[in-house]
Amino acid sequence: MRTLRTSIADVLLIEPRVFGDVRGFFLESFNQRGWEEATGLQTRFVQDNHSRSVRGTLRGLHYQVHRPQGKLVRVVSGEVFDVAVDLRRSSPDFGKWVGAHLSAENMRQMWIPEGFAHGFLVLSEVADFLYKATDYYCPEHERCIAWNDPDLGIEWPIEGQPLVSAKDAAGGSFRIAETY
Ligand SMILES: Cc1cn([C@H]2C[C@H](O)[C@@H](COP(=O)(O)OP(=O)(O)O[C@H]3O[C@@H](C)C(=O)[C@@H](O)[C@H]3O)O2)c(=O)[nH]c1=O
Numbered sequence: 001m002r003t004l005r006t007s008i009a010d011v012l013l014i015e016p017r018v019f020g021d022v023r024g025f026f027l028e029s030f031n032q033r034g035w036e037e038a039t040g041l042q043t044r045f046v047q048d049n050h051s052r053s054v055r056g057t058l059r060g061l062h063y064q065v066h067r068p069q070g071k072l073v074r075v076v077s078g079e080v081f082d083v084a085v086d087l088r089r090s091s092p093d094f095g096k097w098v099g100a101h102l103s104a105e106n107m108r109q110m111w112i113p114e115g116f117a118h119g120f121l122v123l124s125e126v127a128d129f130l131y132k133a134t135d136y137y138c139p140e141h142e143r144c145i146a147w148n149d150p151d152l153g154i155e156w157p158i159e160g161q162p163l164v165s166a167k168d169a170a171g172g173s174f175r176i177a178e179t180y
Pocket of ligand 1: 049051059060061062063071118119120137165167
C-alpha cells in the first residue's frame with residue numbers, strides 16, 4: 001500500500017496494492033501490520049460499516065463528541081466526494097476541510113482521524129460505501145454540522161440540493177459546534 005498526504009497533515013489517502021489478472025483483481029483492503037508500518041499508527045478498529053446511497057445523496061457532516069471515531073473509508077461500487085473537517089481546536093488546520101474522490105475504480109481509501117467531522121456526496125448512480133471505525137456508534141454522542149455551513153465553505157461538486165436525511169437537514173452551524 002501507498003500512503004499519500006493531503007492538505008491536512010493527519011488525513012491520509014491510501015492506495016492499496018492491486019493484483020490484476022485475467023480473472024479480475026485481488027487486494028488487501030486492510031492489513032494491520034502494513035497499516036502500522038505505513039502510518040506509524042497503532043489503530044484498533046472495532047466496527048465495520050456499509051451504506052448504499054443513490055446519486056445526489058449527501059451524508060454528513062457527522063462526528064461523535066466524547067467518543068470520537070477514526071474512520072478508514074472506501075467505495076466498492078460507484079464514486080463519492082469524501083470530506084473531512086478538522087474539529088481539533090489545537091490544530092493549525094482547525095475549521096479546514098479536505099476532499100477526495102473515492103471510487104470503485106481508483107480503489108483509494110481515506111483515513112479520517114479522531115477529531116474530524118466526516119461526510120460524503122454520491123456522484124454515481126449508486127455508491128456502496130464501506131468503512132472501519134475505531135469506536136462504537138454512540139447515538140447520544142452523535143453530532144451533525146450542516147453540509148453547507150457558510151464558515152466551512154466546502155466546495156461540494158453538486159449543482160442544486162443534495163438528498164439528505166431529516167437529521168442532516170437539521171445540522172447545526174460550525175460556529176457553535178462542540179469541537180475537540
Ligand atoms: C452510523 C450508524 C447508524 N446506525 C443506524 C442508526 C439509523 O437508524 C440508521 C441510519 O443512520 P444514519 O442516518 O446516522 O447513517 P449515516 O448518515 O450513513 O451515518 C454515517 O454517516 C457518515 C458520513 C459517517 O461518517 C458515519 O460515521 C455515520 O455517521 O442506522 C447504526 O445502527 N450504527 C451505526 O454505526
